[in-house]
């Protein structure tokens with residue numbers, strides 16, 4: 145798989161935090177039912193790898209691991225069944241580990257130097273993180289000049305209200321965000337609400 149294939153499934157990649165393993169499968173099913181198949185599960189919680197393993201069995205789900213910060217994270221994500229990895233920033237170590245284990249990487253960048261480092265390692269589809277705090281739409285427009293060959297997935301601080309403006313940029317093909325899986329909805333097991341949020345995200349135009 146090429147990470148750019150991920151953009152063909154819809155305009156939003158949900159960023160998911162799983163605290164309770166038993167939420168993993170119903171949450172993935174709720175998102176897929178709403179038409180959102182590409183799922184980024186952050187490695188922020190102790191059950192994240194087990195959650196990835198469980199979610200991979202959900203028909204239609206395309207499960208990746210977020211918060212890849214080290215070679216060990218890349219190896220663990222691959223072993224858990226993740227089909228892509230997302231990192232908040234980029235290091236050559238993480239890039240090399242992902243290549244070694246065969247985990248397509250969507251690496252995070254926030255500056256021109258980081259774009260250059262990622263491109264030097266052959267990566268041209270990049271997460272712009274933290275999108276809003278790091279300059280938002282003006283920054284993405286500015287980066288389009290020197291980097292016409294880079295496609296971005298802005299993530300961080302994006303809302304349903306601001307997503308359409310990001311998605312309207314020529315160098316943005318998809319955006320990421322946690323709003324599809326509000327913590328209170330997950331805690332309450334309100335899967336219908338998550339399916340509805342997924343449907344609304346899928347309808348955002350780009």
Ligand SMILES: O=C(O)C(=O)C[C@H](O)[C@H](O)COP(=O)(O)O
Pocket residue numbers: 159186187188210211212231232273299300301302320321322323
């Ligand atoms: O753990 C990670 O590496 C991440 O994935 C960071 C997330 O991309 C942002 O936290 C997105 O979160 P929101 O700003 O709530 O949409």
